[in-house]
Amino acid sequence: MERDQMTPLAATYRAALTQSARDALTRRRRPQQLPGNAVVVHGHRISTDQVERYGQLFGAVDPQDVPSVLVHVAAFPAAMDLMSDPDFPLPLMGMVHVENRVTHHLPVPAETDLEIMATATDLVPHPSGTTVDMVVTVHRSAEDGTEPELLWEGTSTYLAKGVRLQGADRPAKPDHPEFTAPEVTAQWRLSGSTGRDYAAVSGDYNPIHLHPLTAKALGMKGMIAHGMYLAGRMLAGREPAGAGHTWSISFATPVILPGTVQVSYAHPSAQTTEVTGWNGRSGKPHFTGVLEVPAR
Structure with a gap:
């Protein structure tokens, strides 16, 4: 599916809600396999205005080398567009963000055609439902006959809870070692406006992030922080200039807003930073992440 401009997230959410209502009304069974198509958006730009708004949330940004999470923000609507397609086997509404893995090959400048x-x-069975990996690539648009240049690529894993593939066996629930909190090296105090502040930058106005009542209506204990806000906070001020790095983040339990996150930054090597975030009261982990930077 070719696009000359990015589909706004608001339109994607509306389409997903409409399709969910139709599925419930008609008891429609979704396809059991992934569509073979892709969503391709030509000439998309990260605006200087978006760079400035991102910088207000996370700290100063070089518009010629924008942060990796801002690249994700720019590309995220394309993945959402694909997941909202009626032929997609999993319902977009209610998806749980499980993990991200990113390779940031080269600097991504603002106001450049991408x-x-x-x-x-x-598409695989999970003890709690079914997971899918959404793979997004960002190239610099070709000019004067040159080949598009790969700048960034990321894989996001999502879980559709309670959705089972026909004929698929439910895998056993894996054993997880008991979480032991590491040494605290930072503390994040997140206000009740954190979800709305990130939505103003990303355009992701999912109701679970905006107000306690809408979050609870959708099955949450309260409004929760965006996973990619946590990733942006984790990486802020730590990504190397000139790119060439990789990072990942895995999510365990949501961060209820307002709330406080205990954080540990560990450095097992000069090129590796390991990050853990958890709830200091309950002792439950929120996320773990790893940043790998190139040797200089």
Whole structure:
């Protein structure tokens, strides 16, 4: 599916809600396999205005080398566009963000034409439902006959709770070692406006992040922080200039807003930073992350 401009997230959410209502009304069974198509958006730009708003949330930003999470923000609507398609096997509404893995190959400048492509892979059973990987690549648009240049690529894993593939066996629930909190090296105090502040930058106005009542209506204990806000906070001021790095983040339990996150930054090597975030009262982990930077 070729696009000359990015589909706004608000339109994608509306389409997903409408499709969910139709599915419930008609008891429609969704397809059991992934669509073979991709969403490709040509000539998309990260605006200087978006760079400035991101900087207000996370700290100063070089518009010629924008942060990795801002690239994700710019490309995210393409993946959402694909997941909202009626032929997509999992319902977009209610998806749980499980993990992100990113390779940031080269600097991504603002106000530069980018080609963004989203595809879906690895539709697999999970103890709690079914997971899917959304793979997004960001290229610098080709000029004067040159080949598009790969700048950034990321894989986001999502879980559709309670959705089972026909004929698929439910895998056993894996054993997880008991969480032991490491040494605290930072503390994040997140206000009740954190979800709305991130939505103003990303355009992701999912109701679970905006107000306690809408979050509870959708099955949450309260409004929760965006996973990618936590990733942006984790990486702020730590990504190397000139890119060439990789990072990942895995989510365990949501951060209820307002709230406080205990954080540990550990450095097992000069190129590696390991990050853990958890709830200091309950002792439950919120996320773990790893940043790998190139040797200089």
